[in-house]
Amino acid sequence: MKKRDFVLVGAVLAAALLCWLVPRALGIFGRTQDTELVITVDGEEYGRYPLSEDQVIKINETNVCQISNGEVNMTEADCPDKLCMHQGPAREQGQTIVCLPNKVVLEITGETQENQADSVAQ
Ligand SMILES: [Zn+2]
Incomplete structure (x- = not known):
């Protein structure tokens, strides 16, 4: 009987560990996806692109930027x-990254929403 109790406790602990690990793993993925590149041309937003996705972005006829490995x-x-x-x-x-002559601004944003909520609460 005692041996079976140990197995039961072990199973419950393993399940609890999984419940603790999975949301954390998902949370980390969520954060990296939230980091994005914001491109502004002449003061107006040109586009937003997730850093998790490798790509080449043409900015009008003047600039080309590339996202690779974040x-x-x-x-x-x-x-x-x-x-x-x-x-x-x-x-x-x-x-x-700023190109002054072409008024192109590349800015990395993301992960700020939680921090802003914290500072407002304080
Ligand atoms: Zn330039």
Whole structure:
């Protein structure tokens, strides 16, 4: 009888562990998906792109940026200084890549909603 009790307790503990692990794993995935690249051209939002998805984004006829492995780089630009192409990679929230001559701004955002709610509560 005692041996069966141990098995039961073990099964309950394993189930509890799973219930604890699964939402945490999902929460981590949710957070990475929330991180996105916001492209602004001349003060107007051009588009939003998740950093979790590798892709090449053409910005009008002037710039091309690339998302790969969760990092953003300006890969092509027709501006004379090419400063924007040397600013990357950007991957942390709040980092920006700016092309001043073309008024193109790449900004990393995400994960801020919870923090903002906390600061409002305080
Ligand atoms: Zn530039």
